Amino acid sequence: MAQPKKAASIWDVARLAGVSHQTVSRVVNGSPRVAAATRDKVLEAIAELGYRPNRLARSLAGGAVESVTVLAADTSLYGPEAALRGIEKAARSLDWSVQISVLDPADTHSDEDIIARLPRAGEPTIIMAHDEPGMRAKQVLLDTQPQAMVAIGPYTAEELAASPWLVGMDDGKAAAEATRYLLDQGHETVHHLAIPTSTGTFGGGKAHRADGWARTLREAGREVPDAVPSGWTFAEAFKAVQPLIADPSVTAILCGNDHLALATLRAAHLAGRDVPGDLSIVGFDNTPFTAYTTPALTTVNQDFESVGRGAFELLRHRVDSTNPRPKPSWPDPELIIRETSGPPRSRS
Amino acid sequence: MAQPKKAASIWDVARLAGVSHQTVSRVVNGSPRVAAATRDKVLEAIAELGYRPNRLARSLAGGAVESVTVLAADTSLYGPEAALRGIEKAARSLDWSVQISVLDPADTHSDEDIIARLPRAGEPTIIMAHDEPGMRAKQVLLDTQPQAMVAIGPYTAEELAASPWLVGMDDGKAAAEATRYLLDQGHETVHHLAIPTSTGTFGGGKAHRADGWARTLREAGREVPDAVPSGWTFAEAFKAVQPLIADPSVTAILCGNDHLALATLRAAHLAGRDVPGDLSIVGFDNTPFTAYTTPALTTVNQDFESVGRGAFELLRHRVDSTNPRPKPSWPDPELIIRETSGPPRSRS
DNA sequence: CCGAGTGATGTTAACGATCACTTTGGTTAT
DNA sequence: ATAACCAAAGTGATCGTTAACATCACTCGG
Known part of the structure; x- marks a missing residue:
C-alpha cells in the first residue's frame, strides 16, 4: 500500500x-x-x-488494432447518445475497446488540438459530425488520416454513396415526412425552429432538417416562411421562438429537435396558446422524455443505434479491407403522433 | 491515398x-x-x-502520465454528465487527455471485463459510482489498483474523510432539505419514489437520498411510509408510481431524480390529480428540462461540475503526491422551488 | 537408420518514444 | 596555457509487447 x-x-x-x-x-x-x-x-x-x-505496449508492437476512438461534442442529446450506444455494442461484441473523447462546444479547437485527442497517428476514429465541433473535427481528420475515419451525420443517399467515410441518416427526408403530415392536417403552412447546424456556415445540405421542411412546402405550393434559427439550449430556444408564439397566424411549428420542441411547448403554454388547438408542435429524435411531457410531444423517431452500428462496421472495413463493406442503409424515419399535433382550429 | x-x-x-x-x-x-x-x-x-x-509510445517509455480514464455507465443522466464535464474541463486545462469508457448497465461485467477497460495497469481512473455497474467497478478497482483510482458517488462527510479515494456529495443532506421543505409546507408526510441505488444491494448508505428522506421524517415525528422502488427509466417509474398516485392520502412525493419526477407528473396528470393542488412533486438534480415542463418541476440543484473537478484534483494527488490534496468539499445543495410543489389543499 | 516434417519453445529485432549518460566544442576564470 | 564549466547534441538502454525466424526433440515413412 x-x-x-x-x-x-x-x-x-x-x-x-x-x-x-x-x-x-x-x-x-x-x-x-x-x-x-x-x-x-x-x-x-x-x-x-x-x-x-499492457494495451499500449501491445498496439505499439503492431498487434491487432482493435480499438476505436469516438470524437463527439454534445452527448447530452439523445441522438448522438443512442448512436454511441450502437457503436459501443457493436465494438464490444468483437472485443474492441472504445474510448470517447469529448470536444468542448464552447472552445474553438485548433486543428492540432483535435488531432491530439487521438492516442496515435492512424487510430481508427468515428466522428459525430452532427454539430459544429464535430464537423470541424471531420474536416481535420479527413485531411489527416482519411483511411482510418468515419463520420456520422445528416446526409442524403447520394452523398453517402459518394463518400466512403460517411454514415448517416437522411434527416431531410424525415423532416419532409413531418411537414407533409402537418400540411395534411390542414395547416396553411408550417414554421421551423432550426437547430444551429441547419443554418449558418455548416448548414444547407440537402439532408438537413431545414432543407426537407422547405422543400416540402415548396412542392406543396405553400409559402415558405423564414426558418427561425435557435441555439442548442432550452433557454436559447425559448427566447428564439417567442416571435412565432406571439404571431397568431402561426399554427404549426416543426422543431429541429425535441429540446427545442419542449421549450416551444413551454413558451406556448406561458403565452396562453392552446396546444394542439391553437398551435401544433412537432419535435425531432424521439428523446425519451417526449412521451412523458404534458401534452406528450409528437416527434420523429430515427434508429440512431443502427446508424452507430453501421459506422463501426464501415470503420472496420476501411481499416482492414478484408472486412466486408456494410451496405449503406438509412433506417426509415417514423413519425410518432402524440398529443401536441392535430388539425388547426378552424378560424371563426 | x-x-x-x-x-x-x-x-x-x-x-x-x-x-x-x-x-x-x-x-x-x-x-x-x-x-x-x-x-x-x-x-x-x-x-x-x-x-x-505517438502517445502510446510516449507513456510506455515512462514519460509523464497525463491521462485519465473515466468509467461510467449511464451518462444520459444529468448528474454524471455534468460531473464528466467538470473532469474534462479540469483535465484539459492541464493538458491531460481524457478517455471515457462506458459500462453497459444491462450486462453484468466480469471483473476482468472491467479491468480490461483500462489501457494499462495503473492507469489513473475515475469511476462514476452512482449506479450499480459503477459500484461494481469501484470494488474491482479498489482491489486492483487503489492507488490510481477515485470514485464519485453519494457519501457523507465522514465517509469522505475516511476514504482517501472518494469524492462526492451528501445526497442524504439534500434529500433532507427537500423533505423538510415539504413538511414545512404543511404536508402530513412525504412519500418517496426511490432510484435503484437507494434500495437493494448497494443502497442504504447514510448519504443516500432515501436515507435523508426517512431520517427527516423520523426526526419530525412523522410516519415513515415505505419507499417505493423504481427503475431508472421513465417507463419503470411511471409504472412504479401508480399506487402512490391512486392513493388520495398521498399529498407529496419526493422523487429520486428528475426522470422519476417527470414520470410521476405525467401519471398524476393522467389520473386527474392536480399538481400541486392535490399533490406536490419534487425532483432531484435540476436536469435542464425541469425548468421547461408544465408545470415546471421543483427540484434540488447540486453542483456536479465542481464534484467532477474535485475528483480530478484528488486523482492527481493520489497518482503523484507532490500535487496538493484538495480539501474535500461538498457543495451545498440548493432547493429550486418551481411549480410542482406547495401547501396541500386543505381537506374539506 | 536417416532425412523430412511437425509441434513446442526460445531468441532477436522491431514498435516509437523517453531517460540517463556521454561526447563535443567553445568560454571563462586562474 | 590550462583546468573547469556549460550549453548543445548524440548514444544506448529501456518500457511491455508481438512478429519473424531459429532451434530442438520427436515421430514417421522409405
Whole structure:
C-alpha cells in the first residue's frame, strides 16, 4: 500500500513460470501451439502476479488494432447518445475497446488540438459530425488520416454513396415526412425552429432538417416562411421562438429537435396558446422524455443505434479491407403522433 | 491515398532535419537546451512530414502520465454528465487527455471485463459510482489498483474523510432539505419514489437520498411510509408510481431524480390529480428540462461540475503526491422551488 | 537408420518514444 | 596555457509487447 509496487510485466510472468516471455504472450493471446502443461503453469503465474497485458505496449508492437476512438461534442442529446450506444455494442461484441473523447462546444479547437485527442497517428476514429465541433473535427481528420475515419451525420443517399467515410441518416427526408403530415392536417403552412447546424456556415445540405421542411412546402405550393434559427439550449430556444408564439397566424411549428420542441411547448403554454388547438408542435429524435411531457410531444423517431452500428462496421472495413463493406442503409424515419399535433382550429 | 503510407516517427523527423532523435524529442517537449536554429530545422521537418508524437509510445517509455480514464455507465443522466464535464474541463486545462469508457448497465461485467477497460495497469481512473455497474467497478478497482483510482458517488462527510479515494456529495443532506421543505409546507408526510441505488444491494448508505428522506421524517415525528422502488427509466417509474398516485392520502412525493419526477407528473396528470393542488412533486438534480415542463418541476440543484473537478484534483494527488490534496468539499445543495410543489389543499 | 516434417519453445529485432549518460566544442576564470 | 564549466547534441538502454525466424526433440515413412 505504501509501496506502489509496479505492475507485473510479461517478463515477470515468464520468469515465475520458467518459460520465455514469448510463450506467455502465446498463452495470453490464445495461440494453439502451447502444451497444456505449459499453459497451466503460465496461467498460474499470471494469477499469482495479477498480471494484465499492457494495451499500449501491445498496439505499439503492431498487434491487432482493435480499438476505436469516438470524437463527439454534445452527448447530452439523445441522438448522438443512442448512436454511441450502437457503436459501443457493436465494438464490444468483437472485443474492441472504445474510448470517447469529448470536444468542448464552447472552445474553438485548433486543428492540432483535435488531432491530439487521438492516442496515435492512424487510430481508427468515428466522428459525430452532427454539430459544429464535430464537423470541424471531420474536416481535420479527413485531411489527416482519411483511411482510418468515419463520420456520422445528416446526409442524403447520394452523398453517402459518394463518400466512403460517411454514415448517416437522411434527416431531410424525415423532416419532409413531418411537414407533409402537418400540411395534411390542414395547416396553411408550417414554421421551423432550426437547430444551429441547419443554418449558418455548416448548414444547407440537402439532408438537413431545414432543407426537407422547405422543400416540402415548396412542392406543396405553400409559402415558405423564414426558418427561425435557435441555439442548442432550452433557454436559447425559448427566447428564439417567442416571435412565432406571439404571431397568431402561426399554427404549426416543426422543431429541429425535441429540446427545442419542449421549450416551444413551454413558451406556448406561458403565452396562453392552446396546444394542439391553437398551435401544433412537432419535435425531432424521439428523446425519451417526449412521451412523458404534458401534452406528450409528437416527434420523429430515427434508429440512431443502427446508424452507430453501421459506422463501426464501415470503420472496420476501411481499416482492414478484408472486412466486408456494410451496405449503406438509412433506417426509415417514423413519425410518432402524440398529443401536441392535430388539425388547426378552424378560424371563426 | 491508395497507399496507406505509414505515419512518420521521431526517427524520420530526425533524419530529415539532420539531427538525432533525442533532439527531436527535446524540441517536441519544449526543452530549453536546444539552439534556435536547430529547433527551426526540426519544426520544419515536423511540419513537412506531418509528424505527431505517438502517445502510446510516449507513456510506455515512462514519460509523464497525463491521462485519465473515466468509467461510467449511464451518462444520459444529468448528474454524471455534468460531473464528466467538470473532469474534462479540469483535465484539459492541464493538458491531460481524457478517455471515457462506458459500462453497459444491462450486462453484468466480469471483473476482468472491467479491468480490461483500462489501457494499462495503473492507469489513473475515475469511476462514476452512482449506479450499480459503477459500484461494481469501484470494488474491482479498489482491489486492483487503489492507488490510481477515485470514485464519485453519494457519501457523507465522514465517509469522505475516511476514504482517501472518494469524492462526492451528501445526497442524504439534500434529500433532507427537500423533505423538510415539504413538511414545512404543511404536508402530513412525504412519500418517496426511490432510484435503484437507494434500495437493494448497494443502497442504504447514510448519504443516500432515501436515507435523508426517512431520517427527516423520523426526526419530525412523522410516519415513515415505505419507499417505493423504481427503475431508472421513465417507463419503470411511471409504472412504479401508480399506487402512490391512486392513493388520495398521498399529498407529496419526493422523487429520486428528475426522470422519476417527470414520470410521476405525467401519471398524476393522467389520473386527474392536480399538481400541486392535490399533490406536490419534487425532483432531484435540476436536469435542464425541469425548468421547461408544465408545470415546471421543483427540484434540488447540486453542483456536479465542481464534484467532477474535485475528483480530478484528488486523482492527481493520489497518482503523484507532490500535487496538493484538495480539501474535500461538498457543495451545498440548493432547493429550486418551481411549480410542482406547495401547501396541500386543505381537506374539506 | 536417416532425412523430412511437425509441434513446442526460445531468441532477436522491431514498435516509437523517453531517460540517463556521454561526447563535443567553445568560454571563462586562474 | 590550462583546468573547469556549460550549453548543445548524440548514444544506448529501456518500457511491455508481438512478429519473424531459429532451434530442438520427436515421430514417421522409405
